[in-house]
Every structure is written in C-alpha cells, then in structure tokens.
Amino acid sequence: MPLSAFVTVSAVLFGMGLYGALRRTNAITILMCIELMLNAVNINMIAFSRHLSPDPVRGQAFAVFIMTLAAAEVSVGLAIMLAIARRRRAVDVNEVNTLKG
Amino acid sequence: MNVNWQMVAFAFLTGVTLYSAFRVVTTPNVTHAALYLAVAFVGIAGYYLLLGAEFLAAVQVLVYAGAVMTVMVFAIMLSGMSDIRGQRLSLFKQLTSPYWGIFPFLIAAALVGTILAAYSRSPLPAGDGRTASLADLGKALLSTYLVPFEVASVLLLAAMVGAIILSRREGEN
Structure with a gap:
C-alpha cells in the first residue's frame, strides 16, 4: 500500500475528530473525539516510520508513548467528568461555567 | 485472477473505520458513540497490521478497544446522564445552529x-x-527511549492516583 493512502485516511480521521471535539457539548463524546484524533496521529507515526524513517523503530516507540498518554488522559478526564456529574447530573460542557469570568 | 488482497483489506478497513468515526461524531446517543468508537479502534488496529506493526495492533485492541472502552462505558453508566439519548439534530440544523454553527466544520475542512x-x-x-x-522495539524502549519510558510509567501512576482521588465520593475516608 502506498504511504499516501494511509496519510489521507489519517488526515480525514483527524478532521472528523476535530469537528466532533469542537461541535459536541457532551464531555464524554469530546473525550472520544480526542481519542480519535490521537489514533489518527498514531497511524501517521507508524506509516511514516515504515516508509520514510531511517530507523523504523522510532515511529512505533512514539506511538507507544502516545497510547500511554491517551490512556492517562482518558482516565483522569473521565474521573473529572464523573465528579462533575455527581454534583450537577449533567455532563454538558456548556453548563460547567463556574470558572467563567 | 490477480487480486491485490492488501488493497481489498485497506478499502474494507477504510470503509469501516471512517463510517464508525463519522457515527461517533454525529450520533446523539452517547452509548452508541462509545460502541462505534470501539469499532473504529479495531479498524485502526487493522491498519497497524497492514503497516507491519503487529505488536502495536495487539496493544491497540487491548488498551483502546479493551481498557479505554470499558472505562468509557462505565463512566457513561455511572454518570447517570439524564439525556443519554441526546437530541437528534439533522446535519443541516447542526451546521446552522447558533452554537458555533458552521465553524467547527469549516475549521476541520480547512x-x-x-x-x-x-x-x-x-x-x-x-x-x-x-x-x-x-525485539527491536523492546530494545529501543529500554535503551534509546529509557528516560521517556520511565517518565511515562510515573505519569501512569500519577494518573491512576489522580483518577482515584477525583472520582472518590466526598465525605469518605
């Protein structure tokens, strides 16, 4: 498979995730869209490391670190969201405006 | 009969992954979004297989389709959302809504x-x-990338402690 096929899919996937993260107001769905974007980046990392990098390990190592970060991010994000949901019975980010000036 | 099976697999994966991702972004029902996201993760694991990264494909299924999805479904169930079904809005209404309107689409499309x-x-x-x-990946992680590897493990520990503290009910010891 040519490299351009993978990077095209990855770009479209990232665009979808970006649209969702900006458009949706449910905090859980926003986290899901961020996960989609991180996965698109991972596809890019692995595709480029397979085709262009002088050292094919490099992209895979970075993908491992991105996965670690994504797991940490999702656990803390969902914990924050649960704490908010316990107080307000809602996870709509428009209603969480206590810190708004 | 000369079929390029890699091409067929790629086309199939692309269809499944992009459709699931589209549904994650557009479906109003949060539970459906979570299940479609699991499908998208498995499709992305297929891409990793096509790219010759078998270990990452296995990790993708274990960590994303397994652990992350479980946590998300638990969070959806525990949050007791009143509107788990969400409101169904047509694509046209989404694009012309007063909340940001067409701008997210424009930014992503640009x-x-x-x-x-x-x-x-x-x-x-x-x-x-x-x-x-x-073997190459393991050697690299424990030699070239040793410091980021250790930092990542500390980060995971911090995230775990933070998640426990944040999601604890108040007034408990």
Whole structure:
C-alpha cells in the first residue's frame, strides 16, 4: 500500500475528530473525539516510520508513548467528568461555567 | 485472477473505520458513540497490521478497544446522564445552529483540505517498507527511549492516583 493512502485516511480521521471535539457539548463524546484524533496521529507515526524513517523503530516507540498518554488522559478526564456529574447530573460542557469570568 | 488482497483489506478497513468515526461524531446517543468508537479502534488496529506493526495492533485492541472502552462505558453508566439519548439534530440544523454553527466544520475542512493539498502538490516518496520487529522495539524502549519510558510509567501512576482521588465520593475516608 502506498504511504499516501494511509496519510489521507489519517488526515480525514483527524478532521472528523476535530469537528466532533469542537461541535459536541457532551464531555464524554469530546473525550472520544480526542481519542480519535490521537489514533489518527498514531497511524501517521507508524506509516511514516515504515516508509520514510531511517530507523523504523522510532515511529512505533512514539506511538507507544502516545497510547500511554491517551490512556492517562482518558482516565483522569473521565474521573473529572464523573465528579462533575455527581454534583450537577449533567455532563454538558456548556453548563460547567463556574470558572467563567 | 490477480487480486491485490492488501488493497481489498485497506478499502474494507477504510470503509469501516471512517463510517464508525463519522457515527461517533454525529450520533446523539452517547452509548452508541462509545460502541462505534470501539469499532473504529479495531479498524485502526487493522491498519497497524497492514503497516507491519503487529505488536502495536495487539496493544491497540487491548488498551483502546479493551481498557479505554470499558472505562468509557462505565463512566457513561455511572454518570447517570439524564439525556443519554441526546437530541437528534439533522446535519443541516447542526451546521446552522447558533452554537458555533458552521465553524467547527469549516475549521476541520480547512485543515484536511490543506493537508491533502500539500500531499498532492509534493507527492510522498514511495519508501522501502522496512519494518521493526518486537525485539527491536523492546530494545529501543529500554535503551534509546529509557528516560521517556520511565517518565511515562510515573505519569501512569500519577494518573491512576489522580483518577482515584477525583472520582472518590466526598465525605469518605
């Protein structure tokens, strides 16, 4: 498979995730869209490391670190969201405006 | 009969992954979004297999389709959302809604358009398709990337402690 096929899919996937993260107001769905974007980046990392990098390990190592970060991010994000949901019975980010000036 | 099976697999994966991702972004029901996201993760694991990264494909299924999805479904159930079904809005109404309206779509479309235009203007070199074995990856993680590896483990510990503290009910010891 040519490299351009993978990077095209990855770009479209990232665009979808970006649209969702900006458009949706449910905090859980926003986290899901961020996960989609991180996965698109991972596809890019692995595709480029397979085709262009002088050292094919490099992209895979970075993908491992991105996965670690994504797991940490999702656990803390969902914990924050649960704490908010316990107080307000809602996870709509428009209603969480206590810190708004 | 000369069928390029890699091409067939790629087309199938692309259809499944992009459709699931589209549903994650557009479906009003949060539970459906979570299940479609699991499908998208498995599709992305298929891409990793096509790219010769078998270990990452396995990790993708274990960590994303397994652990992350479980946590998300638990969070959806525990949050006791009143509107788990959400409101169904047509695509036209979404694009013309007073909340940001068409701007998210424009931003995303501009980004994707710029990337694709850049790729089509300067075609990517074909490359030679080298692949790294699991042994190579393990050696690299414990030699070249030792410090980031240890930092990542500390980060996971911090995230775990933070998640426990944040999701604890108040008034408990």
